[in-house]
Amino acid sequence: MVIVMKTDSKESDIQEVSKIITSLGLGVHISKGSERSIIGVIGDKRKLGDIPLELMPGVEKLVHIAESYKLSGKTFKPEPSIVDVNGIKIGGKELVVMAGPCAVESQEQILEAAHAVKKSGAQFLRGGAYKPRTSPYAFQGLEEEGLKLLAEAKKATGLQIVSEVTSEKSVEIADKYVDMFQVGARNVQNFQLLREIGRSKKPVLFKRGSATTIDEWLNAAEYIMNEGNYNVVLCERGIRTFETATRNTLDISAVPVVKHLSHLPIIVDPSHAAGKSIYINSLSKAAIASGADGLIVEVHPNPKCALSDAAQQLSPDEFGSLCKDLSEISKILGREFKYGT
Ligand code: PEP
Ligand code: MN
Numbered sequence: 001m002v003i004v005m006k007t008d009s010k011e012s013d014i015q016e017v018s019k020i021i022t023s024l025g026l027g028v029h030i031s032k033g034s035e036r037s038i039i040g041v042i043g044d045k046r047k048l049g050d051i052p053l054e055l056m057p058g059v060e061k062l063v064h065i066a067e068s069y070k071l072s073g074k075t076f077k078p079e080p081s082i083v084d085v086n087g088i089k090i091g092g093k094e095l096v097v098m099a100g101p102c103a104v105e106s107q108e109q110i111l112e113a114a115h116a117v118k119k120s121g122a123q124f125l126r127g128g129a130y131k132p133r134t135s136p137y138a139f140q141g142l143e144e145e146g147l148k149l150l151a152e153a154k155k156a157t158g159l160q161i162v163s164e165v166t167s168e169k170s171v172e173i174a175d176k177y178v179d180m181f182q183v184g185a186r187n188v189q190n191f192q193l194l195r196e197i198g199r200s201k202k203p204v205l206f207k208r209g210s211a212t213t214i215d216e217w218l219n220a221a222e223y224i225m226n227e228g229n230y231n232v233v234l235c236e237r238g239i240r241t242f243e244t245a246t247r248n249t250l251d252i253s254a255v256p257v258v259k260h261l262s263h264l265p266i267i268v269d270p271s272h273a274a275g276k277s278i279y280i281n282s283l284s285k286a287a288i289a290s291g292a293d294g295l296i297v298e299v300h301p302n303p304k305c306a307l308s309d310a311a312q313q314l315s316p317d318e319f320g321s322l323c324k325d326l327s328e329i330s331k332i333l334g335r336e337f338k339y340g341t
Contacts, residue, residue, distance in 0.1 A: 003039040006060045013058025031077040040076045069218040071225040077263045091265030095337040096294035098124035102309035104146035112301040114153035116316035120323040125159040130166045132186045139307040147177035168196045198227025207235045234266040238273030247275020255290040271298040271312045
């Protein structure tokens with residue numbers, strides 16, 4: 001439930017209402033919009049009993065949330081959220097681009113990738129250290145050694161680091177090295193892992209599962225937020241359909257739908273959607289045109305030799321052209337993206 005305050009309500013009115021709610025063992029989330037404030041009630045609203053909150057000074061109305069997700073929904077917080085990762089704001093006017101190899105393979109590879117993506121304008125370096133591969137015999141990632149190499153690349157370039165965590169143990173280890181956790185498509189409903197990430201305050205890039213509806217995805221985000229971590233950025237990465245020409249089908253409509261239902265920022269991963277490097281540029285532009293707040297793109301210094309996802313990784317030059325295009329289309333869309341360092 002949310003309590004919508006009147007446009008002329010006073011700060012003391014908000015405090016009085018909040019005091020009653022918290023005294024009953026419930027949590028509050030105050031969202032101050034440009035016109036009015038909204039107080040979200042966190043927890044079992046039955047605890048409120050018959051208290052006539054709607055009669056309190058400054059209260060306009062009580063709104064019951066129909067959706068099963070609450071904290072991630074627009075009713076709870078109508079204003080768009082901006083997730084700040086060490087000064088890089090995701091969900092604001094500026095587009096945020098995360099780029100780098102599918103997996104961290106060696107010091108030379110990750111440093112070369114980091115310098116290349118930085119040169120074209122990326123703000124984040126991506127790279128998997130824990131790789132949840134379809135086959136147990138495929139390259140599984142360098143684990144902590146890979147995280148150390150990412151931290152080294154951050155030192156060399158100043159890029160923020162995003163990397164996937166796959167277990168509670170890996171959250172504990174990655175916490176020392178990364179600026180943003182990534183939850184991959186295969187773990188979207190690993191609720192134990194989501195709760196663990198929720199107990200950290202570190203921002204999280206939360207990918208959609210390949211067979212997850214938007215409703216299930218927003219409910220899953222709720223597991224992270226319900227533990228107190230509101231720094232969630234959603235990422236559409238393609239869903240499984242009957243089409244086999246691409247690895248997955250990029251659900252471009254997820255972007256406007258999520259923008260309509262949720263206040264959370266959303267970025268798009270065209271790489272795992274397409275599975276083929278030749279389609280990345282078009283899908284990236286479509287994603288930004290549809291309202292996405294940024295992209296996460298796989299870039300490898302030598303894609304043909306990549307140990308994972310070789311077919312979909314862009315070369316540094318291809319990534320450079322994409323960034324040039326992004327800086328052009330961002331102007332038309334009222335966004336900003338700076339090509340080059
Ligand atoms: C990845 O980004 O490294 C990855 C494995 O993607 P996804 O979880 O979307 O398959
Ligand atoms: Mn990959």
